[in-house]
Amino acid sequence: MAQLPYLAVIVDLDRTLLRTDKTVSDYTLEVLQAWREAGAFLLAATARPERAITEYRDLIGFHAATTLNGARTVTPDSVYENTIDTEDAVSILEQLLRQEGAVISVEAENGIYANSDIPVWHPAVIDDIGMLPRREKIYKILASHPDMPPEQIAVDLPENVYSTVADKKLRQYMSKAATKWRGIRQMLENVNVETEKAVYFGDDNDDAEPIRRCGYGVAVKNALDHIKEIADEITESNDEDGVARALDRLWPRK
Structure with a gap:
């Protein structure tokens, strides 16, 4: 099997990884698990607070997460906070x-x-x-x-x-110290992965910088138009397993 093209998979949750009913399909779980077992770090970047991602952290096995759009980033050994004065x-x-x-x-x-x-x-x-x-x-x-x-x-x-x-x-x-991109950089530094070796998936305004700056930026089909315009790839929608389908194209498992 070919070597992984990226060492970190970073995903926004709502309207990107999660389907409209807030679930994750078995197919998507299978693909993410395959990447994790091959050595990739799975990282979450979300507007949700930490308490609202617990079930997905446990289900998917995220290594780290930046929450509240980068206001609070949690890794296995560090917590970074960027609060409003x-x-x-x-x-x-x-x-x-x-x-x-x-x-x-x-x-x-x-x-x-x-x-x-x-x-x-x-x-x-x-x-x-x-x-x-x-x-x-x-x-x-x-x-x-x-x-x-x-x-x-x-x-x-x-x-x-x-x-x-x-x-x-x-x-x-x-x-201004709290952005998704800052939280993502903190997570990548924690796992010692260069930004060029990270793939990012998103749909909304706060996903623009990560899509531009990561090694490969993917917008789901249901993303805002200007997010799709800057992405390296437009994948299927969140209700069509867009994240998993793009990952399978990047690294065919068969």
Whole structure:
């Protein structure tokens, strides 16, 4: 059997590796297992918090994961954190709270909090969310509004904070030190793999830099158009085992 073309397989989870129903097919598990047994490191790069990837970590056997878009990266022997400065987080929350109807959630040191219930996430709803940064480390702030697209949610950004749109419906705010690419570099350094020997799979805005910078960048068919434009390959969609099919083309097992 031919030698592996890449030594690290890095995957985004939602809308990339995971199917729409949040499952992973037996075929995809088989392919990932074959790469792992051949010596590749399997790494996750996701917007999800660590608590929300446990079942996939155990199912797939990820060696390491960068979570919350790079705000927290966990390897077998290290944890790297890139949090929002306390005063910066307070400023952002104050501005969001002045926008009537805004739904605000915060990924913090002890879990997720919100100013109103968000059924899919089950946050702790608190009245004083604006003061949360004075009690806990803040990894990420998210906002949406029922009457406006996320691009129109206006905040004067502190110098050390950046903002992106996720999943076409959420505005997210993070420290400039927290990016998927930074988390990926930390994972690759931990396993001693050069970026040129890594293949990356993604679909959304925060996948652009990893797709450009890794040795081989793959977009699933359901990715945003500008992500597909910069990818080395466009594979099948997340519901068509796109990650596994691309890996089988890169390294045929038979």
